[in-house]
Amino acid sequence: MGRYSLPTRGATVGSLLLTGLLATACAQGVDRLPPAALAADPSATGSIAPVATPGTSGWSGEPGASGHPTMAAGAIRAASANFPACIAGLWPQAARRGISRASFTAHTAELTPDLRIMDLLDRQPEFTKSFWDYLDMLVTERRITRGREILALHQPVFDAVERSYGVDRHVIAAIWGIESNFGTSVGDRSVLRSTATLACVGRRQAYFRDEFLAALEILHRGDLRPEQLKGSWAGAFGPTQFMPTSFKRHAVDFDGDGRRDVVGSIPDMIASTANNLRTAGWQNGETWGYEVVAPKGFDYLLADRSRQMTTPEWERRGIRRAGGKAFPRPSDTGYLLVPAGAHGPAFVMLRNFGVIMRYNPSEAYALAIGHLADRMRGGAPFMQAWPRHERVLSRSERRELQQHLARMGYDIGEPDGRLGSKTRIALRAFQQRAGKVPDGFASASVLGSMRRL
Numbered sequence: 001m002g003r004y005s006l007p008t009r010g011a012t013v014g015s016l017l018l019t020g021l022l023a024t025a026c027a028q029g030v031d032r033l034p035p036a037a038l039a040a041d042p043s044a045t046g047s048i049a050p051v052a053t054p055g056t057s058g059w060s061g062e063p064g065a066s067g068h069p070t071m072a073a074g075a076i077r078a079a080s081a082n083f084p085a086c087i088a089g090l091w092p093q094a095a096r097r098g099i100s101r102a103s104f105t106a107h108t109a110e111l112t113p114d115l116r117i118m119d120l121l122d123r124q125p126e127f128t129k130s131f132w133d134y135l136d137m138l139v140t141e142r143r144i145t146r147g148r149e150i151l152a153l154h155q156p157v158f159d160a161v162e163r164s165y166g167v168d169r170h171v172i173a174a175i176w177g178i179e180s181n182f183g184t185s186v187g188d189r190s191v192l193r194s195t196a197t198l199a200c201v202g203r204r205q206a207y208f209r210d211e212f213l214a215a216l217e218i219l220h221r222g223d224l225r226p227e228q229l230k231g232s233w234a235g236a237f238g239p240t241q242f243m244p245t246s247f248k249r250h251a252v253d254f255d256g257d258g259r260r261d262v263v264g265s266i267p268d269m270i271a272s273t274a275n276n277l278r279t280a281g282w283q284n285g286e287t288w289g290y291e292v293v294a295p296k297g298f299d300y301l302l303a304d305r306s307r308q309m310t311t312p313e314w315e316r317r318g319i320r321r322a323g324g325k326a327f328p329r330p331s332d333t334g335y336l337l338v339p340a341g342a343h344g345p346a347f348v349m350l351r352n353f354g355v356i357m358r359y360n361p362s363e364a365y366a367l368a369i370g371h372l373a374d375r376m377r378g379g380a381p382f383m384q385a386w387p388r389h390e391r392v393l394s395r396s397e398r399r400e401l402q403q404h405l406a407r408m409g410y411d412i413g414e415p416d417g418r419l420g421s422k423t424r425i426a427l428r429a430f431q432q433r434a435g436k437v438p439d440g441f442a443s444a445s446v447l448g449s450m451r452r453l
């Protein structure tokens, strides 16, 4: 893997300091954007002027960068004008979910679209963070220390949740820490308004109708009060940034007060997050993966998510745990990830790594969660250095790399500036033919070598 695939979810604020993630995430139908802890959306800090023209305040008025027809400026204006009718048209679906007419009216009567979200929905940042910069931002001494304090402070709750759900407490604490800086950065947009906007305007309406209706259900049932249902522009809320549909499937009332309150009740929040991971397949007693060292001359074509092997099988290929410890369980099965190529750290990723990625489909995110969890537990930093001298390619450079590959006859699909599996396969084939290590790492040096051909 050249770069990380794509963080993450829209935890709070969605300013996406981080990258082109949102654009990538949405293009792939992912429901999450970057963690709140990283985001710093100035418009989310509370200094928002009263809305003069309903809904259009703060919107650039520009068409979306995706070029999708629903993101044309005229289409956004038309959809915005139709917003009340669009919301009213969702009543039959709401009724089928058991939402009362009174509740529907009470929660939707004053709704207006928040068109600032249209600018955020289609952001395609030119520059992308490297895997190591991303980890540096997320796994900090401050967050490790605070995590240990949080684990001690809520030890009885973590004990009880671990007994009930069998999910490692450190992973839950890591999600809490990365998604919202332990609840201090959860976003302040109305989830109902954000999901209503996205349900009626822009290019992801079908997806967000379900989120909007699930948010209405939460309010109708009284699990959360409207003032609690605040979060990111993409609708994620609470310390571990539940999406409304995810809440609907996984939230539990762990403190027994009759409400599933993942915002105000720490027991409910911790247990609901654990339940989410357990449902996604968390293997009790297993870890997420191991840092490993590959031998000289290793066949990097094996470093692919499709090549699952047990740890003894990896050992037969020369893979060792970093630091020389033995792999603890011969049944552990995983794939080899080299996020920064042959000159950076390698990892064998087990099933639980995939579980974390279901929470948020990004290898960089999942590695940050796993590593932060280990550090809170007292684990050491990674032993192998990242190739910090390498520069990660910008979006236009990634497109150029794809064009070079296409010119040389490789199938890369559409040159869209995203490094999907076709591009990676082509890149490895190019590296192999050029006598280089086929690690699929799209660095500035590999692009340089293509320019010279």
Ligand code: CA
Binding pocket: 252, 253, 254, 255, 256, 257, 258, 259, 260, 261, 265, 268
């Ligand atoms: Ca409760």
